[in-house]
Amino acid sequence: MNIDNIWFFEKVNLFSMLCPHKFKAYKKTHNFNCYKKKEYIYFEEDSANKVYLIEKGKVKIGYYTHEGNEVVKAVLIKGELFGEKAILGEEKRNEFAKSLDNETSICPVDVQTMHDLMRNNKPFSFKIYKLIGFRIKRLERQLDVLMFKDTKTRLLEFIEQLANDYGHVCDKTGNKIINHPYTQKDIASLIGTSRPTVNILLNELKDNKIIDFNQKSIILLKKTTDVS
Numbered sequence: 001m002n003i004d005n006i007w008f009f010e011k012v013n014l015f016s017m018l019c020p021h022k023f024k025a026y027k028k029t030h031n032f033n034c035y036k037k038k039e040y041i042y043f044e045e046d047s048a049n050k051v052y053l054i055e056k057g058k059v060k061i062g063y064y065t066h067e068g069n070e071v072v073k074a075v076l077i078k079g080e081l082f083g084e085k086a087i088l089g090e091e092k093r094n095e096f097a098k099s100l101d102n103e104t105s106i107c108p109v110d111v112q113t114m115h116d117l118m119r120n121n122k123p124f125s126f127k128i129y130k131l132i133g134f135r136i137k138r139l140e141r142q143l144d145v146l147m148f149k150d151t152k153t154r155l156l157e158f159i160e161q162l163a164n165d166y167g168h169v170c171d172k173t174g175n176k177i178i179n180h181p182y183t184q185k186d187i188a189s190l191i192g193t194s195r196p197t198v199n200i201l202l203n204e205l206k207d208n209k210i211i212d213f214n215q216k217s218i219i220l221l222k223k224t225t226d227v228s
Helices: 003-010 014-018 084-088 111-119 122-148 151-166 184-191 195-207
Strands: 033-035 040-042 050-056 059-064 070-076 096-099 104-110 167-169 176-179 211-213 217-220
Touching (some): 050 111, 084 122, 151 195, 195 211
Antiparallel strands (some): 040 096, 050 104, 059 096, 167 176
C-alpha cells in the first residue's frame, strides 16, 4: 500500500470534526458563507487570516501565470480544508479559491480560533499538520512528474492518484469506478498539457480497453486496474 492509500484510509471529514458551530464557545458568533458557481472565495494577494472548511459543494484552488493562464492545483469537495497555510503563518495568499457549484457552503475559521481548537485537540492538530505535509509532498511529486515524464505517463499517474482518492471497486465487474470532481480542462492544467490532448489520450486508453470514461467518472477496467 502506498502513501496515498494510507492517507486515504486515515482521512476524516474535517468539517464534521472541526466546524466551530459544534463548539459552545464559538457557536453564537459563527456563520456560513454561500457562493455561486465561479464566485471567488479569496484571490491571490488577499490577507491570509482564515482557513476554510467545505460544508457542501466543490472548490477549485489555483493561480494565474504572468500570461494570465489559469493553473489548477486541486479541486476539493465536502469535508475538506483549504487555505491551511495561514496556520503556518502565511500572511498573503499565493493562490485563489473559487466555487465550482451553485450552492457551495463554506465554514470560515479565523486563524486564532483554529490555533485554539488545535491546542485543545491534539489528535486533530496532528491530522492538520499531516494534511499540510501531504499536500506539500503531492505538489513536489506533481512538479517532478511535469519535469521528467511524458504526457501519457503523466495522465496515467494522475488517473492512479484519482483511483487512490476517489475510486471504489464495483463488486459485479471488478472494475474500479472513479467518481472525481475534475473536468478535462482541470486535468490538462494539472498535468501540464492541453484539454484536446487529454481528450485524445483518454480516448486512446479507452480504445485500448484500459479505461472507460464519461463526464464525471473514469472506470479502470479489471484486467488493468493497476495503471502504474
